Amino acid sequence: MVMVPAFKKRPNVYLRKERKYFNTKLAKVWIKSEHCIGLLKARFQCVQGLRWVISSKRDLAVILQMIMCACILHILLIEHAIPEDLMEENTETEDDEELEQHNNERANRHDQKLAYMMEMY
Numbered sequence: 146m147v148m149v150p151a152f153k154k155r156p157n158v159y160l161r162k163e164r165k166y167f168n169t170k171l172a173k174v175w176i177k178s179e180h181c182i183g184l185l186k187a188r189f190q191c192v193q194g195l196r197w198v199i200s201s202k203r204d205l206a207v208i209l210q211m212i213m214c215a216c217i218l219h220i221l222l223i224e225h226a227i228p229e230d231l232m233e234e235n236t237e238t239e240d241d242e243e244l245e246q247h248n249n250e251r252a253n254r255h256d257q258k259l260a261y262m263m264e265m266y
Contacts (some may be wrong), residue, residue, distance in 0.1 A: 188222070189215045 151171050152164040160168070186193040192215050199205050 185212070185215050185219060188219055191215070 149171065151168045152160055154160050192212060195208065195211075197204060197208055199208065
């Protein structure tokens, strides 16, 4: 992996035209990558709170696999819309029995979503 830093501007010194151009292009790529990360974090809570200490190659591999899975699922969700009836959720609950029923229904809907996505491939 190669890191390409932007050109630094020293006090009272102007950057040459080529270096300003390079910094502008680099900034545009950086912004797009930040937007992509933001989309993944908005859709997948497991990526949003990802705070692991990487102490081995295995730790890095697990994190990379998790992020790759999030990217693949994101692409699938964009390309293949999930039917409306699978997305409906009723969040109003009044007592423990209703809450348990609501949680069971929600888990069932998640299973249906997974089954629907698995049918596609």
